Amino acid sequence: MADDTRDTTAPGHGNGRGLPATSWAVLGLLSFGEELSGYDLKKWSDRSLRFFYWSPSFSQIYGELKRLEKAGYATSRMVAQETGTRDKRVYRITDAGLAAVRDWARETRVDAPVLKHGPMLRLWLGHLLEPEQIHEVLRQHGEFAESMRLRAADDAQHVEQMADATADDPDEGGGGVPGEGGAAGAYPALTLRWAERYYASERDLALAMLSDIERLGTEPGGGAGRLP
Amino acid sequence: MADDTRDTTAPGHGNGRGLPATSWAVLGLLSFGEELSGYDLKKWSDRSLRFFYWSPSFSQIYGELKRLEKAGYATSRMVAQETGTRDKRVYRITDAGLAAVRDWARETRVDAPVLKHGPMLRLWLGHLLEPEQIHEVLRQHGEFAESMRLRAADDAQHVEQMADATADDPDEGGGGVPGEGGAAGAYPALTLRWAERYYASERDLALAMLSDIERLGTEPGGGAGRLP
DNA sequence: ACTAACATGTAAAGCGTTACATGATTTA
DNA sequence: TAAATCATGTAACGCTTTACATGTTAGT
Numbered sequence: 385m386a387d388d389t390r391d392t393t394a395p396g397h398g399n400g401r402g403l404p405a406t407s408w409a410v411l412g413l414l415s416f417g418e419e420l421s422g423y424d425l426k427k428w429s430d431r432s433l434r435f436f437y438w439s440p441s442f443s444q445i446y447g448e449l450k451r452l453e454k455a456g457y458a459t460s461r462m463v464a465q466e467t468g469t470r471d472k473r474v475y476r477i478t479d480a481g482l483a484a485v486r487d488w489a490r491e492t493r494v495d496a497p498v499l500k501h502g503p504m505l506r507l508w509l510g511h512l513l514e515p516e517q518i519h520e521v522l523r524q525h526g527e528f529a530e531s532m533r534l535r536a537a538d539d540a541q542h543v544e545q546m547a548d549a550t551a552d553d554p555d556e557g558g559g560g561v562p563g564e565g566g567a568a569g570a571y572p573a574l575t576l577r578w579a580e581r582y583y584a585s586e587r588d589l590a591l592a593m594l595s596d597i598e599r600l601g602t603e604p605g606g607g608a609g610r611l612p
Numbered sequence: 613m614a615d616d617t618r619d620t621t622a623p624g625h626g627n628g629r630g631l632p633a634t635s636w637a638v639l640g641l642l643s644f645g646e647e648l649s650g651y652d653l654k655k656w657s658d659r660s661l662r663f664f665y666w667s668p669s670f671s672q673i674y675g676e677l678k679r680l681e682k683a684g685y686a687t688s689r690m691v692a693q694e695t696g697t698r699d700k701r702v703y704r705i706t707d708a709g710l711a712a713v714r715d716w717a718r719e720t721r722v723d724a725p726v727l728k729h730g731p732m733l734r735l736w737l738g739h740l741l742e743p744e745q746i747h748e749v750l751r752q753h754g755e756f757a758e759s760m761r762l763r764a765a766d767d768a769q770h771v772e773q774m775a776d777a778t779a780d781d782p783d784e785g786g787g788g789v790p791g792e793g794g795a796a797g798a799y800p801a802l803t804l805r806w807a808e809r810y811y812a813s814e815r816d817l818a819l820a821m822l823s824d825i826e827r828l829g830t831e832p833g834g835g836a837g838r839l840p
Numbered sequence: 841a842c843t844a845a846c847a848t849g850t851a852a853a854g855c856g857t858t859a860c861a862t863g864a865t866t867t868a
Numbered sequence: 869t870a871a872a873t874c875a876t877g878t879a880a881c882g883c884t885t886t887a888c889a890t891g892t893t894a895g896t
Binding site: 842848858 | 875
């Protein structure tokens with residue numbers, strides 16, 4: 385079992401094959417065609433990527449944008465704002481950038497999902513906890529999952545409305561900018577619906593575990609091991 | 613929206629409040645009472661943590677063990693092996709270490725689950741893909757989920773058997789070492805059952821998304837936006 | 841007067857991985 | 869004799885976050 389050697393496409397170092405997934409995610413955000421500022425990107429990332437691929441911090445987004453620009457995948461320009469707030473820099477994807485994300489999306493091996501489930505890590509150490517604390521971890525997690533579900537459902541609805549609106553719009557296909565709101569495509573909507581179900585399942589799984597624990601606690605023989 | 617200020621318990625830097633979650637996970641592995649080598653830890657981590665909290669690499673585990681020893685949370689000794697393979701260093705949790713994990717598990721805020729879902733990131737950019745590629749990503753992900761489900765179910769069964777065996781054993785409570793195989797408690801079994809259901813759900817969600825896509829592709833109006 | 845939102849960035853530090861080095865034993 | 873498994877570690881690198889710095893405008 386040698387330190388998990390996968391992939392060795394480039395012999396050199398760290399990440400020879402190009403950019404990290406986060407860069408592609410940011411470039412993906414731009415691939416819907418709109419001109420966006422780092423701030424916009426962060427907000428929009430919080431309502432999309434966040435549900436299935438965490439949301440990078442502001443500083444990382446700004447950093448990624450610089451990297452993308454240097455790579456020729458995006459261009460930026462300053463825009464002075466009528467309303468007076470500080471000038472902002474907006475980014476737009478280039479043809480090379482669009483070709484690059486498309487290539488990435490089509491050719492690159494899909495990374496396996498990575499899950500770092502804090503609540504389960506805690507529960508796995510249940511032998512160190514009081515029964516009420518176990519209960520509390522699951523209750524809180526169920527609540528979290530439900531709130532995420534609601535948010536995903538909400539965002540999905542918005543995106544679907546906008547997608548329907550722009551779908552009836554004859555201005556399509558020619559690289560035109562879609563309607564206001566950005567990334568209102570069928571696939572963003574689909575992934576948000578997926579997220580809605582995912583978090584519904586998380587909520588149900590928390591409840592199921594809760595009843596597993598109750599069953600073990602009350603059963604005469606105690607199924608697997610004893611509970612405190 | 614200031615760079616997401618959560619938690620500010622310690623003003624200083626990075627991680628004032630103590631160790632990263634990975635350290636606690638490794639110490640948690642030791643908290644079941646057995647004396648384990650870094651190599652053992654990695655293997656056992658691959659059959660437990662892996663399903664809900666990724667598995668650290670060998671090098672990280674060796675690093676964490678050193679850190680835990682320096683912190684006084686674990687002790688190590690070299691053992692010469694009869695069979696002749698290279699001597700190995702085995703680690704055991706200390707009383708201070710057990711107190712520390714317990715404190716961590718009881719007092720520290722539970723981190724929200726972090727999900728980096730490669731397949732969904734790809735599908736979110738479905739407008740850059742061919743329909744067959746979309747299909748392929750979902751098919752592969754469904755297969756991956758099913759194989760994880762089987763592995764989790766398998767491990768759960770083993771752990772439950774061992775837990776039942778040691779539960780009938782009157783040697784309990786006094787810090788005694790549980791039976792061979794390690795971490796054969798009710799909670800590891802419970803989290804593995806959770807994982808089994810989690811991956812079953814992942815598999816089903818992939819199928820559900822597949823039929824969503826088919827429905828959109830064939831429906832007259834096209835629900836939300838158009839598909840390629 | 842204060843707070844929140846808008847807006848962009850730098851610096852420092854920690855987390856985690858990959859590649860590499862080393863070497864014994866077992867199995868094909 | 870080649871490969872896999874056991875077994876431990878170092879070095880380099882890149883990713884990501886946190887804290888900090890700075891300044892404007894809008895709302896309460």
